Amino acid sequence: MSEHCGISASEERTWDAATLAFRLLDQRVERDVQQEVDLPLTYYELLVLLSRNEHGSLRMSDLAELTHTRASRISHAVRKLAEAGLVDRVHCEEDRRSWFAVLTDKARGVLRDAGARHVVSMRENLFDVLSAEQRDQLLDISRTLLARLAPESALAREGVPTREESDALAREGAGRAGTGGGAGHGGASGTGTAGGAAGPGTPEGAGARG
Template sequence: MATMAAGGLTDEEQRTWRNFARAARLLFAQLDRDLSRDAGMVPGAFELLVILSEAPNRALRMNELAEATLSSPSRISHAIERLAELGWVERTTCPSDRRGWLAVLTDKGYEALAAAAPPHIEHIRTHLFEGLSDNDVAELGRICNTILSRLPASGAAGGGCAAE
């Protein structure tokens, strides 16, 4: 029944596209659920905390956060406000540029991250990697890197940014 969604894709491409979309969405949904159940963490908060924890002085400017998470300044602004209400980050003015703000990970935020990380990583392993061979993992990484490199404003190759 290769009707509407078929267009100019081969059968193989259609299958791959649907599998890729389903796998990605289901996987992210599962991980988000796990994270919110285990750590009471809203989807996306974890990523912000990780990135901050890896930054020098555990601090980053808002636009750097936006870039690192591939999201809009607006989203970062809202999200950091929520994290600040939880006491997980603090905002300090940027010394070198009075327009800017630094989001700083607090000790409390670091602890929340430290508590959330191990189960989360375990879930990534069980849901994503456990069924894949070493070769599959390498192939998947390579292919995704290729996809990334062709997407607008991606920052592909090796892991991008300072987030590694």
């Protein structure tokens, strides 16, 4: 029995292995993405979330909610992305206290350049390492944890896909990697919520970019 808070030695090993594995996975994927674009992975993921909205824009408060990040950190990240010419900061017409982050054409080019490498890295370092059964188990475990930690998340509320659906998603991801169209996590960043988060306050003309 471990001396740490009454958890067993097996539980402690599970915690240590899981946290180390996903920390290293995050570092590996970030390194691969940075071979294509000079962006931290967290900033790249914000661009991915924006790209999944039909207007290429989201309220900064929505970005904070989707990423479970403090609003101040999102403001800092969006400011840095704006300085790099990757987003525009636009006032909400209905609420001047709110701001939108809007993808620029330059950002869409960044996503095209790095998207395929991102998908390949995820496949090489995670999905191809696991069996189909292990991938299903990982999804189930992740949703169980999200139901505890972020029950409002769209990913926590989704049903577990059938084996046929999982295989179809895997084929779709492989196809995006081959064509350069896979800008992002292949669904791991809250697509179900991001797609309609902008709402009626979307800045005029935001959908005309790209």
